[in-house]
Amino acid sequence: MSLDPQCKALIKAVNDAxxxxxxxxxxxxxRAAYRETISFYEHATPDLGGVTNETISGPNxxxxxxxxxxxxxxxxxxxxxxxxxxxxAVGDLDTHDHVCRYLCGHADIVVIAVDYRLAPEHxxxxxxxxxxxxxxxxxxxxxxxxxxPDCIGVGGDSAGGNLAAACCFAFRDTALELRHQLLIxxxxxxxxxxxxxxxxxxxxxxxxxxxxxxxxxxxPNADEQRNFRASxxxxxxxAGLPSxxxxxxGYDPLRDEGLCYAxxxxxxxxxxxxxxxxxxVHGFLRMGGKLDVAVEALxxxxxxxxxxxxxxxxxxxxxxxxxxx
Numbered sequence: 001m002s003l004d005p006q007c008k009a010l011i012k013a014v015n016d017a018x019x020x021x022x023x024x025x026x027x028x029x030x031r032a033a034y035r036e037t038i039s040f041y042e043h044a045t046p047d048l049g050g051v052t053n054e055t056i057s058g059p060n061x062x063x064x065x066x067x068x069x070x071x072x073x074x075x076x077x078x079x080x081x082x083x084x085x086x087x088x089a090v091g092d093l094d095t096h097d098h099v100c101r102y103l104c105g106h107a108d109i110v111v112i113a114v115d116y117r118l119a120p121e122h123x124x125x126x127x128x129x130x131x132x133x134x135x136x137x138x139x140x141x142x143x144x145x146x147x148x149p150d151c152i153g154v155g156g157d158s159a160g161g162n163l164a165a166a167c168c169f170a171f172r173d174t175a176l177e178l179r180h181q182l183l184i185x186x187x188x189x190x191x192x193x194x195x196x197x198x199x200x201x202x203x204x205x206x207x208x209x210x211x212x213x214x215x216x217x218x219x220p221n222a223d224e225q226r227n228f229r230a231s232x233x234x235x236x237x238x239a240g241l242p243s244x245x246x247x248x249x250g251y252d253p254l255r256d257e258g259l260c261y262a263x264x265x266x267x268x269x270x271x272x273x274x275x276x277x278x279x280x281v282h283g284f285l286r287m288g289g290k291l292d293v294a295v296e297a298l299x300x301x302x303x304x305x306x307x308x309x310x311x312x313x314x315x316x317x318x319x320x321x322x323x324x325x
């Protein structure tokens with residue numbers, strides 16, 4: 001399938017404006033440039049029951065900021081602990097706020113977004129430590145948050161997808177059972193060289209050079225690339241992990257990593273739904289303000305999350321909700 005026309009126009013607009021934010025070689029500049037894309041990409045979101053910010057004491061008493069999204073319907077809900085993308089070095093609660101609002105309102109679940117520590121100031125394993133800690137915190141606070149303790153999942157996009165996949169291993173064979181994992185164009189293996197990395201390594205927003213830079217920031221010790229908490233593809237066993245939804249994009253350097261991980265999970269007996277949006281680029285899901293397919297994908301993901309996290313998804317009802325920006 002050819003590149004989606006809206007994607008093609010978006011890439012031109014980004015390049016005309018100075019290029020993708022990931023091209024910056026300084027992490028502070030990259031973070032600032034990434035934040036500037038919020039208003040360009042954000043889409044309409046439904047009314048929610050509430051959005052609250054909370055800072056907890058994380059690993060080694062480091063402060064860990066969370067943003068908790070509550071749907072308007074009453075009663076207990078399933079929950080998704082969400083880890084944002086950005087190469088483990090950029091992104092925050094605001095860059096993915098519109099995505100989390102959409103998933104909360106349309107899937108009718110509580111969403112807990114995690115502002116994990118970023119590289120290079122905080123390299124591996126700080127980010128995954130924070131994500132595992134926030135997930136345990138969610139289990140410990142189900143009563144206060146109105147969450148069903150047996151209906152909790154983890155998810156994220158890009159680097160966040162990597163963190164979600166890795167997080168699942170920490171809860172396997174424990175009393176804190178995760179119900180589902182949502183992996184959106186995840187990085188799964190820092191040691192692999194798949195065809196998509198060369199095919200899509202230039203001209204589609206995320207480049208192979210940017211990936212190498214992020215890897216160097218996050219994993220300055222190259223030996224740690226083989227640690228399964230960094231490269232979940234390399235885990236000894238994938239049996240017993242929660243069911244997975246894996247989203248990939250046809251023009252993404254990471255496309256083949258996501259597809260390969262989906263096959264690995266299937267071979268281990270894990271139920272997997274793998275969806276490749278052939279005409280899309282890496283990062284498309286947070287670009288609903290410019291890409292119609294992004295909103296379609298969010299609707300599909302919302303329906304899946306609601307089904308997996310034990311609530312009833314009503315497409316007609318969610319489509320007629322009042323929207324605001």
